[in-house]
Amino acid sequence: MLDGVTRAGTDEWEIPVGYVPGMRVPGRFFLSDALAAVLEPGAVQQLANVATLPGIVRYSLGMPDIHWGYGFPIGGVAAFSLDEGVISPGGVGFDINCGVRLFTTPLTKGDIKKPRDFIESLYQAVPTGVGAKSSLKVSPAALTAVMEKGARWAVEAGYGVERDLARCEEGGCMKQADIRAVSAKARARGIPQGGTLGSGNHFLEIQVVSEIYDETAAKAFGLLKGQICCMIHCGSRGLGHQVCTDHLKTLETATKKYHITLPDRQLACAPIQSPEGKAYFGAMAAAANYAWANRQLIMHAARLQFERMFSIGYESMPLVYDVTHNVAKIEEHIVDGHRVTLCVHRKGATRSFGPGARDLPGDLATIGQPVIIPGSMGTSSFVLKGTATAMERTFGSTCHGSGRVMSRSQAKKRLSGKEVADHLLAQGIIVRAPNEAAIADEAPEVYKPSSEVVQVVHDAGLSALVARLSPLGVIKG
Numbered sequence: 133m134l135d136g137v138t139r140a141g142t143d144e145w146e147i148p149v150g151y152v153p154g155m156r157v158p159g160r161f162f163l164s165d166a167l168a169a170v171l172e173p174g175a176v177q178q179l180a181n182v183a184t185l186p187g188i189v190r191y192s193l194g195m196p197d198i199h200w201g202y203g204f205p206i207g208g209v210a211a212f213s214l215d216e217g218v219i220s221p222g223g224v225g226f227d228i229n230c231g232v233r234l235f236t237t238p239l240t241k242g243d244i245k246k247p248r249d250f251i252e253s254l255y256q257a258v259p260t261g262v263g264a265k266s267s268l269k270v271s272p273a274a275l276t277a278v279m280e281k282g283a284r285w286a287v288e289a290g291y292g293v294e295r296d297l298a299r300c301e302e303g304g305c306m307k308q309a310d311i312r313a314v315s316a317k318a319r320a321r322g323i324p325q326g327g328t329l330g331s332g333n334h335f336l337e338i339q340v341v342s343e344i345y346d347e348t349a350a351k352a353f354g355l356l357k358g359q360i361c362c363m364i365h366c367g368s369r370g371l372g373h374q375v376c377t378d379h380l381k382t383l384e385t386a387t388k389k390y391h392i393t394l395p396d397r398q399l400a401c402a403p404i405q406s407p408e409g410k411a412y413f414g415a416m417a418a419a420a421n422y423a424w425a426n427r428q429l430i431m432h433a434a435r436l437q438f439e440r441m442f443s444i445g446y447e448s449m450p451l452v453y454d455v456t457h458n459v460a461k462i463e464e465h466i467v468d469g470h471r472v473t474l475c476v477h478r479k480g481a482t483r484s485f486g487p488g489a490r491d492l493p494g495d496l497a498t499i500g501q502p503v504i505i506p507g508s509m510g511t512s513s514f515v516l517k518g519t520a521t522a523m524e525r526t527f528g529s530t531c532h533g534s535g536r537v538m539s540r541s542q543a544k545k546r547l548s549g550k551e552v553a554d555h556l557l558a559q560g561i562i563v564r565a566p567n568e569a570a571i572a573d574e575a576p577e578v579y580k581p582s583s584e585v586v587q588v589v590h591d592a593g594l595s596a597l598v599a600r601l602s603p604l605g606v607i608k609g
Contacts, residue, residue, distance in 0.1 A: 134171075134173055134176055136148060136151050137151075137176065140160060141592075142591070142592075143162055143163060143164050143196075143588050143591060143592055144160065144161075144162055144592065145160070145161050145162075145163060145168070146158050146159065146160055147159030147160070147161075147176060147179060147180050147183070147192075149183070151180045152177065152180040152181060152183075152184065152395055153184075153395070154184040154393065154395065155180060155183040155184055156183060156184060156185070156186075156188055157183050157188050157189070157190060157191055157192060158183065158191055158192075159176075159179040159180050159182075159183050159191060159192040159193075159194065160191040160192070160193050160194070161176075161179060161193065161194030161195070161196075161198055162194070162195060162196050162588055162589065162592050162594065163196050163198070163588065164196070164584060164587070164588050166584060167196055167580060167584060167585070167588065170580065171198070172199055172200045174200040174205075175194070175198050175199050175200045175201075175205040175206075175207075176194075178200065178201065178203070178204060178205040178208070178396070179192050179193075179194045179198070179205055179208060180192070181394075181395045181396050181399060182203075182204055182205075182208060182210050182223070182399070184393075184394070184395055185210070185212070185217075185218055185220065185392075185394075185399065185401060186212075186216055186217060186218050186392060186403075187212040187213045187215070187216035187217025187218060187404075188210055188211070188212055188217065189211045189212060189213055189217075189467060189472075189474060190211070190467060192208070192209075192210050193208065193209040193210065193481075193526055193527075193529065194207055194208055194209075195207040195208075195209065195480070195481050195529070195530060195531040195532070195589070195594075196531050196580075196584075196585045196588040196589060197480065197531045197532060197533050197534055197580060197585050198480075201222075201225070201479065201480065202222055202225065202226070202398050203220060203221070203222020203223065203396065203398035203399045203400075204220070204222050204223045204225075204399075204477065204479045205479075205480075206225075206479060206480035207479075207480045207481060207531065207532065208223065208477070208478075208479045208480065208481065209476070209477065209478050209479075209481045209526060209527060209529045210223055210476075210477045211465065211474040211475065211476045211477070211527045212404065212474060212475045212476075212477070213472070213474060213475075214404055214405065214462075214473055214474070214475060215405075216403075217403070217404050217474075217475055218392065218401035218402060218403055218404060218409065219401060219402065219403075219404045219409045219412060219413055219460055219475055219477075220383070220399055220400065220401035220477065221376050221379055221380050221383060221400065221401075221412065221416075222398050222399050222400065222401075222479075223460060223477030223479050224376070224416060224458050224459055224460050224477060224479055225376070225458040225479050225480070226372065226373045226376045226377070227367040227368060227372055227373065227458055228367065228368045228372035228375060228376060228416055228419040228420055228423065228458055228459065229367055229368050229372065229419065229420035229421075229422075229423035229424065229456045229457075229458060229459050230334075230365075230366065230367030230368075230423070230456070230457050230458045231301075231365070231366075231367065231423060231424075231427065231454060231455050231456035231457050231458075232363060232364065232365045232454070232455055232457070232504045232506055233300075233363070233364050233427050233431060233451060233452075233453065233454035233455075233504070234361055234362070234363045234364075234451070234452040234453065234502075234504050234515070234601075235361065235362050235431060235434075235435070235449050235450060235451045235452060236354050236355065236356075236359055236360075236361050236449065236450060236452060237359070237360045237361065237362070237438055237442075237444065237448065237449050238359075238444055238448050238449075239359070239360040239438075239442060239444065240340075240358045240359065240360060241340050241358065241360065241604065243360070243442060244338075244360065244442075244604070247338075247562055247604060247605055248562055248605075249441075250338070250437070250441055250605070251338065251562045251564050251605040251606075251607065252564065253437050253440075253441060254336060254338075254434060254437050254605075254607055255564045255607050257433045257434070257436070257437050258327070258328070258329050258336055258430055258433050258434065258607065259327070259328040259329065260328070260329045260330075260331075260336075260565075260566060260607060260608070260609050261329075261330075261331055261565075261566035261567075261570070261609055262330075262331040262566075262609075264325065264328040264329065264330060264331075264609075265324040265325060265328065266324060266325060266326050266327040266328050266429075268326055268327050268429065269324075270322075270323050270324075270326050271323075272319065272323065275319055275322055275323055275326075276311055278322075278326065278421065278422055278425045279309055279311050279314060279322075279418035279419070279421050279422055280309055280311060280418070280421065281305055281421065281425075282302075282303075282304045282305035282306070282309075282420070282421030282422075282424040282425055283296065283297055283300050283303075283304025283305060283421075283424040283425055283427070283428040283454075284297055284303070284304060284305055285425050286425045286428035286429055286432070287428065291428055291429050291432040292428050292431065292432055293446070293447060295450065295451070296428065296431075296451045298493045299450070299451040299452065299453050299454065299493060299502075300424060300451070300453070300454040301453070301454060301455055301456055301483060301491075301501075302424075302456075302461075302491065304421075304424040304425075304428065304454065305421050305424065306417035306420050306421060306459075306461070307417075308413060308414060308417045308462070309414060309417040309418040309420075309421050310410075310411065310413075310414025310415060310417070310418065311414075311418050312414070313379075313411040313412070313414045313415035313418070314371075314375060314415050314418050314419070315374065315375075315378045317374055317378070318370075318371050318374035318375050318378060318415075318419075319371070321369070321370030321371050321373070321374050322368075322369065322370060322371030322422055325369040325370055325371070325426075326422075326425065326426055326429055327426060327429035327430055327432075327433065328366075328369060328426070328430075329364075329366050329430060329607070329609045330366050330367070330369050330609045331566075331570065331609035332573070332609055333365070333533075333573075333609075334365050334366040334367070334608075334609035335363075335364075335365050335366075335506075335509065335606055335607060335608050335609065336362065336363070336364050336365075336430065336434065336606075336607040337362070337363045337365075337506075337513070337603050337605065337606045337607070338360065338361075338362055338603070338604045338605040338606075339360070339361045339362070339363055339513060339601040339602060339603055339604060340358065340359065340360055340361070340601065340602050340604055341355050341356060341357050341358060341359045341361060341599055341600075341601055342357070342512070342600050342601065342602040343357070343599065343600040344356075344357050344598070344599050345597040345598055345599060345600070346517070346596065346597065346598045346599075348499070349499050349500070349517045349596075349598045350515075350598050350599050352495065352496060352499045353452050353453070353496075353499075353502050353515060353517075353598065353599075354450055354452055355452065355515060355598070355599045360604075361452075361601060362431075362434050362438075362449075363504070363506060363513060363601070364427055364430050364431055364434070365506055366423070366426060366427060366430065366609070367423045367426070367458065368419040368420065368422045368423035368426065369422075369423075369426065371419055371422050372419035372420075372422065372423060375415045375416060375418070375419045376416075376419075378415070379408075379411065379412040379415060379416075380400055382408055382411070382412070383400040383401055383402050383408055383409075383412060384397065384400040385408075386400075386401075386402035386406065386408040386409075387400050387401060387402065389402075389408075390402060390403055390406065404475050413460065413475075416459070416460065420456065420459050423456070424454065424456075427454060431451070435449050452502055452504070452515070453501070453502035453504060455482050455483060455501075455502070455503065455504050456478075456482075456483070457478065457479075457480055457481065457482060457532040457533075458478070458479055458480065459477075459478060460475055460476065460477045460478075461475070461476055461478075462474070462475055462476075463476050463527070463528070464490070465523070465527050465528070466523070466524070474527070476527050476528075476529070478529055478532075480532045480533070481529045481530065481531065481532050482503055482504070482505070482529065482530050482531065482532045482595075483501065483503075483518070483528055483529060483530075484500075484501060484503050484516075484518040484519060484522040484526070484528055484529055484530035484589075484594055484595045485500065485501040485518040485522075485523065485528045486500045486501075486518045486519045486520040486521070486522060486523045486528070487499060487500045487518075487520065488520075489501070489518065489523060489528065499517055500517040500518035500519060500596075501517065501518035502515060502516075502517060502518075502598075503515065503516040503517060503518055503530055503595045505530075505531060505532065505533060505582065505585070505586050505595075506533050506534075506582075507533075507534055507579075507582035507583075507603070508533075508534045508575075508579035508582060509556070509563065509571075509575065509603070509606050509608065510555075510556045510559065510561055510563075510575075510603060510606070511534070511579075511581070511582050511583075511603070512582055512583060512600050512601060512602055512603075513582065513600075513601045513603070514582065514583075514586045514597065514598075514599070514600055514601070515598045515599045515601065516530070516586065516589070516590065516595035516596055516597050516598055517595060517596050517598050518530075518595060519593055519594065519595055519596055521592075521593030521594060522593070522594045522595060525592075525593075525594070526594055529594070530589045530594040530595040531585055531586070531588075531589050531594075531595075533579075533582070533585075534579035534580045534581070534582045534585055548568070548572060549565070549567070549568025549569055549570070549571035549572040550568050550571075552571050552572060552575045553568070553571050556606075560604070561603050561604060561605065561606065562604070562605040562606070563605075563606045563607075563608065564605070564606070564607050564608070565607070565608040565609075566608075566609075570608050570609065571608060
């Protein structure tokens with residue numbers, strides 16, 4: 133482990149105040165010894181840098197999938213007081229509301245007689261890749277409604293059912309959206325991309341529930357061993373990226389205006405209550421709503437293919453849950469025995485609200501929030517549940533995925549997309565992507581082991597294992 137970083141528990145580490153000048157709180161992160169061996173020093177530096185921001189509460193936090201990012205590390209969590217704290221695009225990321233949703237089907241593995249044909253049908257139904265455009269022609273007026281209403285816009289337009297909204301974080305809509313803060317360029321990028329998967333680590337995956345750890349929670353979530361499920365991972369596409377780009381420029385100026393000293397210009401920020409801070413938050417919320425609508429549209433397209441190929445009913449494919457990874461939210465948490473309202477940044481981290489928490493569907497109030505942790509291409513994904521411990525220790529937060537250990541440029545140099553696809557096919561996993569480079573970028577070996585990452589959060593009590601899902605077919609962006 134790095135000099136100055138000390139153990140605070142079995143899989144918990146502390147970065148002391150003073151590790152970098154100006155730290156207001158310590159840093160805390162969660163890693164097993166095996167994961168600590170591949171920890172990037174830059175990610176620790178970034179976690180310490182976050183601890184210098186005005187108004188930060190208790191700790192700068194890192195999850196076991198932590199790795200270097202823009203400003204904040206990916207896998208970073210930080211909460212700020214509304215009176216003295218700041219909001220920072222670096223704590224949200226460029227892909228605003230990049231998130232994951234999972235829906236189940238009544239099928240089992242034996243029902244899919246021609247898996248390659250089925251994966252191809254899904255690939256044709258969901259536009260995929262860099263700059264992918266949808267056949268859905270969204271008018272400027274409809275885009276405004278998307279940014280204001282999120283997933284509800286899609287359901288009201290016929291792309292889903294009412295129950296879908298109850299199983300989305302925030303009901304699939306942040307009500308603080310301010311479309312006035314979204315630029316014309318961001319809107320133009322968003323109009324053709326609704327219902328598209330995009331590129332990078334985004335995917336649509338057909339999975340089978342291979343193991344149940346918690347029967348009670350699995351039943352509440354609608355998961356059965358041997359069941360076929362579909363997982364969708366994507367975000368706000370070009371619209372969200374442009375929102376981040378636009379407001380970073382404004383907030384770089386605001387940082388100077390409000391005399392905020394930063395160790396890294398990528399932490400550009402503004403007071404939450406300032407005009408610049410409010411404008412970014414409103415635009416970010418609008419982009420988050422776009423992302424929820426986007427995932428709703430993709431799920432609808434996938435459901436239709438299941439209907440067509442297997443003659444099953446649309447409503448026999450319920451949504452388990454939809455979680456977001458890259459967002460800042462206004463939430464209430466208990467700090468030092470007092471309930472306080474905070475702005476919680478989760479960048480590459482998932483909400484993990486425990487039993488009794490607000491904003492949970494009524495039928496899950498005694499169970500906790502479903503937590504969906506995707507694996508890397510070819511490795512298991514996991515469903516967990518939120519915990520009271522996470523509410524106490526990490527502002528209701530846990531990890532979001534495996535976490536990269538190799539950059540995309542390194543992956544392209546070292547790996548052949550064809551060889552990766554052939555290796556996965558030998559394991560019974562079909563991969564479909566726009567090109568071989570997209571496969572090499574996301575090969576299993578460029579990520580930490582998903583099982584190791586989720587075991588850390590399970591052992592630390594930040595979320596509790598419910599089920600393991602194994603991949604059968606993967607569509608990569």
